[in-house]
Amino acid sequence: MTLTSQEWIYYSVRICVTIIVFILLVHYVSDITAQLLQKPARSLAILGFMPFVYYIFDYMTSKYTLLLYSGSKVVGEFLGFVLCITYLMFLFLYFKEYEANKEAEQRNQIMEMKRIQSEKELDAIRRSEHAVSILRHDMRHFLLSISSYIENNDNEKALEYINEVIHTSDKTVTQRYCKNEIINLILSSHESELEHNYIHFEYSIQLPETLAVSDVDMTAILSNALENAIHAVLKLPEARREIKLDMRLNEEKLLILLKNTYADKPEFMNGLPYTSEAGHGFGTKSIWYVAEKLNGSCQFSVTDTYFILRVIL
Template identity: 55%
Template sequence: MIESILVALHNATTLLFGVYISAAFLGIKLNRKNIFILFGFSCAVGAVYIGVFTLFGETVTRQVYPFIVHLPLVLFLMLFYKYKLVFSLMSVLTGYLCCQISKWVGIAAEEISGLETVYYGARVITTVTVFALLLRFVSEATAQLTQKPDKELLILAVMPLTYYLFDYLTGVYTGLLYSGKAIVAEFLGFALCIAYLLFLLVYFKQYEEKREAEQKIRLIEMQRANSQKEIEANRRSQYAVSLIRHDMRHFLANISAFIDDGEYVRAKEYINEIISQTEKTAPHKYCKNTVVNMILSSYESDIHNNGIDFKYEVQIPEKLIVSDIDLTSILSNALENAIHA
């Protein structure tokens, strides 16, 4: 009697766990409305489960379980809550994978106690506990996955999908899982390796995209800072030019006086001094390449502030085969390393 109650309770909690945690993984808020909607769906598929179990027995029910529970759940999340197929499938497969926690705990408890009732009791307790933990600490993170591109989600779904197929093919539709054959025992390691390699590929791609985005932001920030410097330089230049223009009559008068007095050397020196002053009003450029000019200009103050003698001879064409992002990364890192060496 107790065992029958525990079996029924185990089946009910497992079904509810799968339905509610799949919804939570998608970011569906478990408010009163959604709780009742999901409970209604659970009752509907539960009724189908009981009907199949009554008519065909436990073995057939286990074999058709994906078609009377998992597939309807995927379709329900798609059609009612308007999630894409890949998102719904990912959440259901992940929920199924999480069910294995209670399964292992139940098996361990039965091995220790030797009682089947302990197996079902341990599974019920573990299912409730795992649900609370997943809802509290994991569901919010998994909900963010719906923002990812479909291709990346498919990569993440490899592991739960592999285990799902493995579990049903070797444990439900055949008895290979408990046959002790090496090909079965080693398959999960093989699948884990493939999933890990695929994950590394996706992670590396995202890392490269993030690095490129950071370099773009850095380049934009340099452009902004350089624009401010150029504005200030132009203001100073305009002010200096206005002073030179204002004093030009005096400059010409002095030059004329030097020439009239036959002091040609002093006149030439005076002219060179005026030329030198006017050259200082021109905006400073290191080379023809705009990006290199911007980078050198942004680091020039740091170089002088660190007491470094800055001598340069830059001969770079206006256009380079290197992208602006890569050029910014290489030259900026080189200058930073040189400054802090």
């Protein structure tokens, strides 16, 4: 209107701009708006607070007063104040939802770890049962061989053969590290990996049959800790691969101490070990999350020789 002083040009441009804006909104904003409208009413109220207040302010100051176009400082100060309040409310809502999403993500990761651990435990049980079935199938041959040695008065070979059968049968037994069954299953599921990679594993576990910590939470802590330790020591020569585990109860508190040697000294961020390797770094966060959830504590530290994890539950 200022450039042409022609009303038909003014209205033509206005109509064209309105149509173009409408097409852009339908194409780029409608889907997002539809998703936004599915949010809780409280979220929508906060998001609509700023436009609503601005509309009321604009209507009141232009309809009944000349304040909006007077150049008064009140206009700038008021809108800035409302904008800051709206921004703070939005941040509060955003971080609350963010924390809820992170907690749900951590729970999902823990459940996934439990699923993977259960698969490992079942695989270990299947291997043990398969070995037992083979041993049972071959027992008749073992007894016939021993009987043959005894009949030929070859007692030394008979004893040697008996010892070999005993050694073979011992391999089919699931290792018992303590009285607690879930601890035995978790550690047994890592046995083959420890042996296959020539990792020296020392343990001292003094626990009762039942613990106050659930099987899911214990799996999340101990499995993650062991997997991180195994991953760290594999970078070392076989002679230096070492993991030490100490678990005990002290004044009704569960104490877990795990040490492992390392090749690369870990970096820390906010008290947690940090790694840039893809697919790693979730284990320590899961341990910290479970410890916090159970009103316990966990501490990661490093010496010249060992990476150390301490957990109190």
